[in-house]
Amino acid sequence: MSPWDFFVSIFVNSLLWIYNIIGQNFGVAIILFTILIKVVTWPLNNAQLKSAKAMQDLQNDKDYQAIQKKYAKDKEKLAQEQMRIYKEKGINPFSSCLPTLIQLPVIFALYQSVTRSLASTPLALLQLTRSIGSFLDVTTLIPLNSKFLWMDLGLPEGISLPFEISFLPYGFPTLAIVVALTTYVQTKLTTPPTANPNDQTAAMTGMMSIYMPLLLGWFALTFPSGLAVYFITSNLLGIAQYAMMGRANWRNLLPGGNKTATK
Amino acid sequence: MKNKRLLLFLVLGLLALTLSACGGAPPTATWPGLAADGENAYLANGTNLYAIRLTDGEQVWAFASDEKSTFYANPAFTSDGQLLVGSTGNDRTLYRIDPKLNLDVEDPQPTVTWKFNGAEDHWVATPLVVGEIVYAPNADGNLYIFDLSITGENKLVDTVDLGSKLWAKPATDGERVFVGSLDHHLHIIDMQTLAVDTVALGGAVNGTPAVLDGKLYIGSFDSAMVAINIEDGNVDWTSPTASWIWSGPLLFNNILYFGDLEGNFYSLKAADGQPALDSVQPDGAILASPILVDGKIVFVTENGTVYMLEEGSNSPVSLEKLEAKIYTDPVLAGDLILVAPFQDETSLLVALNKDGSQKWSFTPKK
Secondary structure, three states, X not given: OOHHHHHHHHHHHHHHHHHHHOOOOHHHHHXXXXXXXXXXXXXXXXXXXXHHHHHHHHHOOHHXXXXXXXXXXXXXXXXXXXXXXXXXXXXXXXXXHHHHHHXXXXXXXXXXXXXXXXXXXXXXXXXXXXXXXXXXXXXXXXXXXXXXXXXXXXXXXXXXXXXXXXXXXXXXXXXXXXXXXXHHHHHHHOOOOOOOOOOHHHHHHHHHHHHHHHHHHHHHHHOOHHHHHHHHHHHHHHHHHXXXXXXXXHHHHOOOHHHHHHO | OHHHHHHHHHHHHHHHHHHHHOOOOOOOOXXXXXXXXXXXXXXXEEOEEEEXXXXXXXXXXXXXXXXXXXXXXXXXXXXXXOEEEEEXXXXXXXXXXXXXOOOOOOOOOOEEEEEEOOOOOOOOOOOEEEOOEEEEEOOXXXXXXXXXXXXXXXXXXXXXXXXXXXXXXOEEOOOEEEEEEOOOEEEEEEOOOOOEEEEEOOOOOOOOOEEEOOEEEEEEOOXXXXXXXXXXXXXXXXXXXXXXXXXXXXXXXXXXXXXXXXXXEEEEXXXXXXXXXXEEOOOOOOOOOOEEEOOEEEEEOXXXXXXXXXXXXXXXXXXXXXXXXXXOOOXXXXXXXXXXXXXOOOOOEEEEEOOOOEEEEEOOOO
């Protein structure tokens, strides 16, 4: 077993342990497991949010803007001056990336643990049985109950329509739309207002608020709906976390809200 | 700014690629399916269904559907020699394919003579064909029954809801159809009335039962081989094994031959479930069903070894060791033993003579 497989198997075992103790409901198990992961990674998220906020504030800082203009044509000097300001203000420019980097394997492992647990082919089932610890009775666990609400968590979600749409073989993709919407809301809420019209970070965040919902919506459309349940839970918890920290920027949800906030 | 936008696109694209490549999308690949008639072997391997000439191992054709189907189940043959094969892809299509048409053109292609798209999940099991009637289990829990003598596209005559994923090929005694489900049950379906009797077993059933003289023999993930009286559904005997039984047993001269996931190969008396011989331990887990070759039992292990066992002996002889895993049931085709290695970089199918020497191996044409 490779180190990565071992890492994922920890997630698989945890997920199945939750599934077992709550009465074998895989949808609820995914939700609880996502909450557990969010709680464990809470400090990392907090650190990331604080760093991102500090970097965003810096974009609006007059000294910072002044050196941007002054050394626009001297990249080396600009970099030196930026580092000086980071040092003065106690900001580590990489500290907002680091928590994200650390969380990436967790997100990937969570994603894989959901799909591996659902084992939709004989090979997947064989691999699953070999990665389950002896503390779980794998004989009684299999097959996993993949039904949750109206969904089969092992298949892409869709509500049947009275007519066929060729590119929507599973029907109307409710969950994919909810995933896209919650991702959009989360991204918008976490975008701080900016006073700087040339703020490149804000422009990038603006683009992210369009691309990320589309990307995750596409995943939810084509991948097992268990993954969509994870995305939605994760998004809602993310929104809740921002709100609890008092950082949710609700005005951004309104048309022109970001501009209003800049005045 | 333009560069940053490009970078963002690239990063998101990479993320999408990474997640997709991580293998979570359904369906994940599994081992190939295999069948053979008098002329060709048919290998269901991913997006292609291959026809391979038995005489020399040459590719006759490779079929790939426009609907991005993926094929892994063992194909079945209809009474007129056509192939039935289901897709494990999101298209969920069951195909009937005439293997012998249009072969004189430059790029020979078989003809899809019928297809069914009404199932809600993947086709993992091989259908059972009885005359013109097809019993096709689907992972959506339904046993779909088709009458191929009906002209027109709609050949579905009935659907029996058995409640849980069906991955096993059914068996029949001519009056009833027997099919196991992953929810630890064996279903006995009357072919006339479609009335269903269900026998609870201790674990998931992935193998095809062996049927003889009013009794049915089936192993399960409960690590036991069970004999069931067909008439009343009562368990006649239970014989525990060291590990899960993944596939159906071979019944020959009143002895049941089968393996388990821990790598034990058993010979049990069908009459009472007692060992006919001590179990043997080859070199790895056994997931495929054994086959009978000239009165000898041939079985394969996960570690890639093809064994032959004389009747009455518990000293299996290694016929061939492949540098790949073997999960697919071997197939006897005339004088050849066909073995489909899993994820072998050099060949998708190996044909062995009965003495174990290799006759040919098949690599798809580019």
